[in-house]
Amino acid sequence: MLNRRHALLGAAATLLPLRALADEWTDAFRAALPGKPWLLGYQNPLPRLDCAALSLEGRWPAGLQGTLYRNGPARHDVGTLRYRHWFDGDGMVQAFRMRDGRVSHQGRMVETEKYRREVAAGRALERGFGTALPGLPPPSSGAAVNVANINVIGHAGRLLALWEAADAYALDPTSLETRGPQVWRDDLKGLPFGAHPRIEPDGTLWNFGYLAQADRLVLYRIGADGMLQAAKVLAVPDIGMVHDFVVTARSLVFLLPPLSFDAAKARAGASFLDSYAWHPERPARVLVVDKDRLEVTRRYELPACFVFHFGNAFEDADGTIRLDAARHADPRAMTESLRLVMRGEWHPPGDTPHMLVRLDPEGGARTEVLGDSIEFPRVDPRRMGQRYRQVWSVEFGGGRSDRPSAGVMRRDLETGATDRYRYGPESMAEEHVYVPKPGGSEGEGWLIGTHLDSKAGVTRLAVLDAMNLRGGPLAVASLPYPLPLGLHGNFVPG
Numbered sequence: 001m002l003n004r005r006h007a008l009l010g011a012a013a014t015l016l017p018l019r020a021l022a023d024e025w026t027d028a029f030r031a032a033l034p035g036k037p038w039l040l041g042y043q044n045p046l047p048r049l050d051c052a053a054l055s056l057e058g059r060w061p062a063g064l065q066g067t068l069y070r071n072g073p074a075r076h077d078v079g080t081l082r083y084r085h086w087f088d089g090d091g092m093v094q095a096f097r098m099r100d101g102r103v104s105h106q107g108r109m110v111e112t113e114k115y116r117r118e119v120a121a122g123r124a125l126e127r128g129f130g131t132a133l134p135g136l137p138p139p140s141s142g143a144a145v146n147v148a149n150i151n152v153i154g155h156a157g158r159l160l161a162l163w164e165a166a167d168a169y170a171l172d173p174t175s176l177e178t179r180g181p182q183v184w185r186d187d188l189k190g191l192p193f194g195a196h197p198r199i200e201p202d203g204t205l206w207n208f209g210y211l212a213q214a215d216r217l218v219l220y221r222i223g224a225d226g227m228l229q230a231a232k233v234l235a236v237p238d239i240g241m242v243h244d245f246v247v248t249a250r251s252l253v254f255l256l257p258p259l260s261f262d263a264a265k266a267r268a269g270a271s272f273l274d275s276y277a278w279h280p281e282r283p284a285r286v287l288v289v290d291k292d293r294l295e296v297t298r299r300y301e302l303p304a305c306f307v308f309h310f311g312n313a314f315e316d317a318d319g320t321i322r323l324d325a326a327r328h329a330d331p332r333a334m335t336e337s338l339r340l341v342m343r344g345e346w347h348p349p350g351d352t353p354h355m356l357v358r359l360d361p362e363g364g365a366r367t368e369v370l371g372d373s374i375e376f377p378r379v380d381p382r383r384m385g386q387r388y389r390q391v392w393s394v395e396f397g398g399g400r401s402d403r404p405s406a407g408v409m410r411r412d413l414e415t416g417a418t419d420r421y422r423y424g425p426e427s428m429a430e431e432h433v434y435v436p437k438p439g440g441s442e443g444e445g446w447l448i449g450t451h452l453d454s455k456a457g458v459t460r461l462a463v464l465d466a467m468n469l470r471g472g473p474l475a476v477a478s479l480p481y482p483l484p485l486g487l488h489g490n491f492v493p494g
Helices: 002-013 020-021 024-035 036-040 113-121 263-267 332-343
Strands: 048-051 057-058 066-075 092-098 100-110 150-154 158-162 168-171 178-182 205-211 216-221 230-234 253-256 260-262 276-277 282-292 295-300 307-314 321-328 351-357 366-376 388-398 405-412 418-422 427-434 445-453 459-467 473-478 488-493
Touching: 024 332, 036 150, 036 445, 036 473, 066 150, 066 158, 066 295, 066 427, 092 205, 158 178, 168 253, 205 260, 295 351, 295 366, 307 332, 307 366, 307 388, 321 366, 366 427, 388 427, 405 445, 427 488, 473 488
Parallel strands: 150 488, 405 427
Antiparallel strands: 048 100, 057 473, 066 092, 066 488, 092 100, 150 158, 158 168, 168 178, 205 216, 216 230, 253 282, 260 276, 282 295, 307 321, 321 351, 351 366, 366 388, 388 405, 405 418, 427 445, 445 459, 459 473
């Protein structure tokens, strides 16, 4: 099995010119790989991956029919350069298609403007999110460095690869071939369209983007038919960095961590990431935006914290808003852990407990920390913006500190009960997605997601009973190759 893995790694390495070995970060990464085989998830894959039939253990649920799309950074080495941050890698979309108890796989690079220009040039052309080295000029625009590597969603017949600082990229849902930037309106072209849209049960899609240099928040409402219904740009002083948000029946809710952008640092040559400064002495701010008027109607303060991802939110009849999130004490997961992993080092970011937030209509705000280190919280999509009970997430820790994730867990927000499953000691769990059974109630469904089995050198797709994680996978479909570790994805039934 080891020989098989090394052969796969060698195949990926042949995509790079030999002079890439001159990069010191490349040397450090390759030196670390033999002792940390899970690092194979941070190598360049082949740009096109296909497997017509994954090997299957167990029985795939008959009612689970559709496609799990996933996205994440994939091309980490460009010419002689290894990127200095995981978030800089060009995006690759995966499609796991589930039909009649069988599973197939496709993987394709998202051929953004940046990707095509750099493939033609054979080298990196501009700075990235966390990479600013001599010889790399500042980005000429957000669109010019769009790597489309964070998320992928299906909506109104479209398949969109999402980034954070520019347009989404439309893909062909069947072939995964790149169609080009999705422009909602001429005056919105090039504006940020974020990576975490929220799709309500009626099909309405809400999204936002932020402009750190201009202190602006861009809001979007897109109908179930895929047509833009409204867009607005709000001035938000010291907006910092806003990665995710939540919706309720009446409101959009944003948490602004005390992370300030310093334009002077950027002008002096710092990367976008290194142009930020963390201020733990300041509160995190919360903005509540009325969905009808697209205006800020309430403001709150919380103890300093950083949030990548929320689960869900809902609003009581009296206006009380309740939501949950994975709470980071600071942004070091982004500024340290996900940077140094590109050198082959793992620096644990600290605990990320599940946090509940209550925002009272009179202006008071309360938080409750529930313990356990989690990330990538997900809920039943039919409960988006509505009262909900179950939250599924990836669990970190499990007694290990030498690699990132350990397994998956579910928390019942009403009883506090938890249910979990941990993959093998050589496996790393990625984001898992809840898929409801047709006609079932909340919790009646499946949890599906990928994990990298570094001992075998392959990626596996598991399906679990969403209300009985401890019972282990109902079925596991295995690829004959490893995939790059990714970020987010969504299931499209059919």
